[in-house]
Amino acid sequence: MKTSRRWLSLMLSLILFLTGCGPTSHGIKAAQYKVWFVAKSTDTDFWLSAFAGANAAKAEYNVDLTIVGPETEEDYGKQNEYIAQAAEHNADAIIFSAISYTENAAAIDAAADAGVKIVVIDSDVDSRKVSARIGTDNLQAGRMTAAAVLDTQEPELYVGIVNFDLGSRNGQEREMGLREVLASDGRVRGVHTVNVSATPDAAAAGTEILLADYPEINVLVGLNEPLAVGVAQAADRLGLAGTVRVVGFDTNVQCVDLMRSGTVSALIAQNPYAMGYLGVETAWKLLEGQSFDPNRLIDTATTIITADNMFTIESQKALFSFG
Numbered sequence: 001m002k003t004s005r006r007w008l009s010l011m012l013s014l015i016l017f018l019t020g021c022g023p024t025s026h027g028i029k030a031a032q033y034k035v036w037f038v039a040k041s042t043d044t045d046f047w048l049s050a051f052a053g054a055n056a057a058k059a060e061y062n063v064d065l066t067i068v069g070p071e072t073e074e075d076y077g078k079q080n081e082y083i084a085q086a087a088e089h090n091a092d093a094i095i096f097s098a099i100s101y102t103e104n105a106a107a108i109d110a111a112a113d114a115g116v117k118i119v120v121i122d123s124d125v126d127s128r129k130v131s132a133r134i135g136t137d138n139l140q141a142g143r144m145t146a147a148a149v150l151d152t153q154e155p156e157l158y159v160g161i162v163n164f165d166l167g168s169r170n171g172q173e174r175e176m177g178l179r180e181v182l183a184s185d186g187r188v189r190g191v192h193t194v195n196v197s198a199t200p201d202a203a204a205a206g207t208e209i210l211l212a213d214y215p216e217i218n219v220l221v222g223l224n225e226p227l228a229v230g231v232a233q234a235a236d237r238l239g240l241a242g243t244v245r246v247v248g249f250d251t252n253v254q255c256v257d258l259m260r261s262g263t264v265s266a267l268i269a270q271n272p273y274a275m276g277y278l279g280v281e282t283a284w285k286l287l288e289g290q291s292f293d294p295n296r297l298i299d300t301a302t303t304i305i306t307a308d309n310m311f312t313i314e315s316q317k318a319l320f321s322f323g
Contacts, residue, residue, distance in 0.1 A: 053278075119283050137299050141249075
C-alpha cells in the first residue's frame with residue numbers, strides 16, 4: 001500500500017510538472033507578476049479600503065503586490081520617486097492615483113517607456129501612455145453632490161465648497177459637476193470655494209474662513225474624505241447642526257456619527273474597495289495580453305447616503321466596504 005501511494009504521488013508530481021499546472025486559483029499560473037500600487041496617501045479610510053480590495057485581488061490573481069504612498073496628499077514628488085523605484089525594481093505594472101494631473105505625468109511616461117503597464121485609479125494623470133482607467137466619474141459625482149445640496153426646502157442657498165489641491169484632477173472635476181448643476185437652480189445665490197491641504201485640520205480652518213468671509217453660507221461641501229471630516233467637525237464645533245446643511249464626499253466613522261447626530265446631511269460614497277480590486281485585476285489582465293480602451297473609464301459605483309437610507313443593506317455596503 002505504501003509503495004502504491006509513493007508511485008501515485010510521483011505520477012501526480014510528474015503530470016503537474018509536464019503540464020505546468022499547479023494548485024492555483026481559477027487556473028491562474030504560478031509565476032507572479034510584480035505590481036506596485038502608488039496611492040495618494042496610506043492612512044485614510046478611503047485608501048485603506050482600496051488596499052483591502054487590492055489585497056483581495058492579489059490573492060485571487062497571485063501577484064506580488066507592493067503598496068506605497070506619501071504622508072500627505074500634496075506630495076506628488078514622493079509619488080514620482082515611488083514610480084521611478086517601481087521601474088527600477090522591474091515592476092510589471094503600476095496602479096496609480098495622481099496627486100497632480102500635470103506634475104506626475106513625466107514620471108508615468110518614463111515608467112511606461114520602460115515597459116511598465118500603467119493602470120490609473122481614482123485620480124487621472126496627463127499621460128497618453130496609461131493602459132486603463134478605473135474609478136468614479138467625477139463630473140457625474142459632482143452632479144450627485146449638487147443633488148444632495150439642493151435637496152432642501154430653503155428658499156435661498158449660499159454654498160461654501162472646501163476643495164483640495166488645484167492640481168488634482170478629480171477634485172476639480174467634482175467641483176465642475178457641482179457648479180454646473182447649482183448654476184441651473186434659481187435658489188442658489190452664491191457659490192464660494194476655498195482650496196486647502198487634504199487634511200481635516202486644514203479643512204476645518206478653511207470652513208471657518210469661508211463662514212467668516214461669507215456669513216450667509218447655509219450649505220457646506222467637503223470634496224474628499226479628509227475635507228468632509230474637517231468640514232463636518234467645524235460645523236459641529238460651531239453648533240451649526242440644523243442651520244447649515246453639510247454634504248461630504250467619501251465615508252468614514254466620524255462623518256457617519258455626525259450624520260446620525262444631524263450635523264451631516266448627506267455623504268457621496270465612492271467604492272474604493274472596487275477600485276483597488278479592479279486595479280490589480282486589470283493590471284493582471286493587461287499583463288496576460290488583454291487590452292482596454294484607456295479613453296473609456298471603468299466606472300465604479302457612487303451612492304448618495306442620507307440619514308433616511310443609511311441603514312439599508314446597500315448603504316451599509318457603501319459605508320463599510322473594507323471587505
